[in-house]
Structure formats: structure tokens, C-alpha cells
Amino acid sequence: xxxxxxxQYAVIGNPVEHSLSPFIHTAFGTQTxxxxxxxxxxxxxxxxNETLETFIKSGALGANVTVPFKMEAFQRCDHLNERARxxxxxxxxxxxxxxxxxxxx
Numbered sequence: 197x198x199x200x201x202x203x204q205y206a207v208i209g210n211p212v213e214h215s216l217s218p219f220i221h222t223a224f225g226t227q228t229x230x231x232x233x234x235x236x237x238x239x240x241x242x243x244x245n246e247t248l249e250t251f252i253k254s255g256a257l258g259a260n261v262t263v264p265f266k267m268e269a270f271q272r273c274d275h276l277n278e279r280a281r282x283x284x285x286x287x288x289x290x291x292x293x294x295x296x297x298x299x300x301x
Contacts, residue, residue, distance in 0.1 A: 203230060206237040206251060209262035213238070217260055244268045248289075258290040 203225075207217040218234045225232030237259070239247035244265045251259065261269040266285035270276075273286065280286045 201231060203232050204254065204256040205232060205234045205258050205260075206256065207234075207260045207262060208237045208239055208244070208247060208251070208265060210239050210241055210264065212236045212262060215262065239265065245272070248272065252291050256291060258288070261287050261289060 205221060207215045209215065213236060215236055218236060221234040222232055224230075225234075237247060237251060241264070245268070248259070248269070266287050269286045269289060270280065270284055272289075273280070276286070
């Protein structure tokens with residue numbers, strides 16, 4: 197028996213408990229037939245890089261970044277689109293084979 201693949205995502209922030217992203221993205225997954233686990237991921241102000249690294253190592257495919265970590269996420273970029281370069285910040289991250297692609301939306 198082949199088990200369905202669950203795609204893991206998060207919104208990372210401080211504060212983050214108010215975010216509706218888990219509900220929105222889970223509903224999207226249901227509507228499109230994708231198995232999505234989307235969580236709120238709180239990070240201490242001085243622990244963003246550690247929090248992100250742990251999440252990436254867990255096999256996650258991506259994350260949204262909210263206050264106050266968008267500029268720190270920018271510093272982690274391997275690839276940037278033009279809007280992210282101009283803004284100096286990112287809020288959307290995808291992780292692919294140890295290669296982070298970070299974007300602003």
C-alpha cells in the first residue's frame with residue numbers, strides 16, 4: 197500500500213498565533229486534492245535561523261514568513277526575484293534539495 201504524500205508548510209513569525217494561513221492553505225489543499233499540513237511556527241526573536249533550519253531539515257517544502265523575520269529570510273536567499281531584490285525582504289520560501297528559493301509576493 198502506498199501512503200499519500202503529505203506536503204509540509206508553515207507560516208513563521210512572532211507573533212503568529214493569529215494567522216489564518218493554516219486554514220486557508222489546508223482548504224486549498226482539500227480543494228485541489230493535495231495532502232497539505234500547514235502549521236503556525238512561532239520563533240523567538242533571536243532564533244529565526246535555527247527555527248527555519250529545523251523546519252527545512254524536517255522535510256518541509258516551503259513557508260510563509262511574517263513579522264518580524266522578512267529581512268532575515270532575505271539574508272538566507274539562494275535565489276531572488278526582482279521584487280524581492282528591490283524590497284530587501286521576502287515572505288514566501290520554497291525549499292528544494294538543500295536549495296532555498298525565497299520570494300516576495
